[in-house]
Amino acid sequence: MTTLTTNISLAENQRASSVSAIARIPTYVYASVFASLCIIVGLIWDISWHTSIGRDGLLSPPHISIYLGAVIAGIFSGFKVLKISFAGTEEEKASSISFWGVFKGSLGALFCIWGAIAMLTSAPFDDWWHNTYGLDVQILSPPHTVLALGMMMIQFGAMISALSMQNRVEEGTKVARNLKILFVVAAGLLLVSLYTIASEYLGRHDMHHSMYYQVAGFLFPLFLIAVAYSSKLKWAATATAAIYMVMMMLMVWILPLFPAEPLLGPIRNHVTNYQPFDFPMLLIFPAIAIDWLMIKLQGKNSWLKALIVGPVVVLIIFAVQWPFGDFLMSEYARNWFFGTESWYFGSSPDWQYRYDFMPWHMHTGMQIVQGIAIACGLAFLSSRLGMKWGSWMKNIKR
Numbered sequence: 001m002t003t004l005t006t007n008i009s010l011a012e013n014q015r016a017s018s019v020s021a022i023a024r025i026p027t028y029v030y031a032s033v034f035a036s037l038c039i040i041v042g043l044i045w046d047i048s049w050h051t052s053i054g055r056d057g058l059l060s061p062p063h064i065s066i067y068l069g070a071v072i073a074g075i076f077s078g079f080k081v082l083k084i085s086f087a088g089t090e091e092e093k094a095s096s097i098s099f100w101g102v103f104k105g106s107l108g109a110l111f112c113i114w115g116a117i118a119m120l121t122s123a124p125f126d127d128w129w130h131n132t133y134g135l136d137v138q139i140l141s142p143p144h145t146v147l148a149l150g151m152m153m154i155q156f157g158a159m160i161s162a163l164s165m166q167n168r169v170e171e172g173t174k175v176a177r178n179l180k181i182l183f184v185v186a187a188g189l190l191l192v193s194l195y196t197i198a199s200e201y202l203g204r205h206d207m208h209h210s211m212y213y214q215v216a217g218f219l220f221p222l223f224l225i226a227v228a229y230s231s232k233l234k235w236a237a238t239a240t241a242a243i244y245m246v247m248m249m250l251m252v253w254i255l256p257l258f259p260a261e262p263l264l265g266p267i268r269n270h271v272t273n274y275q276p277f278d279f280p281m282l283l284i285f286p287a288i289a290i291d292w293l294m295i296k297l298q299g300k301n302s303w304l305k306a307l308i309v310g311p312v313v314v315l316i317i318f319a320v321q322w323p324f325g326d327f328l329m330s331e332y333a334r335n336w337f338f339g340t341e342s343w344y345f346g347s348s349p350d351w352q353y354r355y356d357f358m359p360w361h362m363h364t365g366m367q368i369v370q371g372i373a374i375a376c377g378l379a380f381l382s383s384r385l386g387m388k389w390g391s392w393m394k395n396i397k398r
Contacts, residue, residue, distance in 0.1 A: 025165065025178060031076035032112050032158035033182055035069040036189045039151050042066030043196060044251040044277050051275040051344050054264035058123060066151070067123060073154045074116030077161075081105030081113065095168075097398045107398055108161030115153030122146040152193055158186040164396045166232055180233040187227045187236075188243020194219060195244065195281065203278060204340065205353070207325025208362045210371020216281070216321075217314040217375035222382035222389070224287055225309065228294050229390020237294075241287035248280035252339040262345040269349045275342040279328065282320045286313045302387050310379030318372060329355050 042065030049062050057063075084096050085103045096104040125143040162182040169176045195202065198215055206212040228237040255274040262271065289312055297305045327333055333340045334355070343349055363371055 028076040028080040029161045035073035036155045036158045038069035048274045052260040070116040070119035073112040077109035077112035108157045111157030115150045118150030155190040167397045184239040187240040191244040204328040210363045213375040217379035218382045221313045221379045222386045225386030226390040230393035235291045237287040237290040241283040245280045252276040269345045276339040279338050286316045306384035310383035311376040314375045314379045
């Protein structure tokens, strides 16, 4: 009887220690989400810089914002890992993962550290690349690929840092509520990065081409369903899409307020202020459908859910973005709110397709029907992968 009482007391003490360990959110979690924000601001600013100014440098203001995010994530997460590894309590070490046989820390912190190393390694590589080959003609040059992987690792690390604590904390507390918010904020910022990387296929000139819906149909169900599956927030996909849209719109509205002039030739479009990046996709609508269907189909077979959710997401994106593309090409969108007057300084402002779809880049009739069918198939597969990914994240507790 005494032994049983002792064991119960030990279990209660361990539970109390676990709860006290997450009675507040550690600083490194806030720092990793803030680092993700710095990265996104720098990323969108850098695109605008290239569109408006052209001449670049290792320590240009957008680059400083990006690398500041890497430094913040690396320092705060690195300090947390070192503290747990060499001065942590037994409870902290037990709730951490071990790597290299020496270090212990959360999975999110490790992602942030690896991402920071990749980003800071890419900086001199990128500078050498520009000095050797000149300006990039595409988003994913070799140094930018390393940088993009590092950025997304930090952003994913921010998500996982909040998620692992969300999966251990007691529901109904202030900490639990704040962790849910931090998770969807981090997810929304990562969604901005995913959109930016795929933006060569997701611009307004692509909205009447089936490739637009195939890329969107694979990318967005995968990520938004994973978020909806893993978060304890009821409308997590909707909140994530809202964060993405707000962040993108703020950059469209704020950047043009500042002066900028081209510093490289040829200059065919004389701009005097920063040219904003794309107005966001209306992802709030497919995200609402994802959250609603996840609730309605709860308990159903995962393949059946994917078969329903994937095509529905594609059809909603098509129903929303096709006419929205027409609107963005119209004179009603040529204002500060939608920012469609943004134009690269090296392109002619009088190009006949600046505000129109290129005939050779439009799909109609059976072309678009076949393209949407392929997009639905891709969305079905990505939805199932998103559920698998979300189920894995839902079980992360370290």
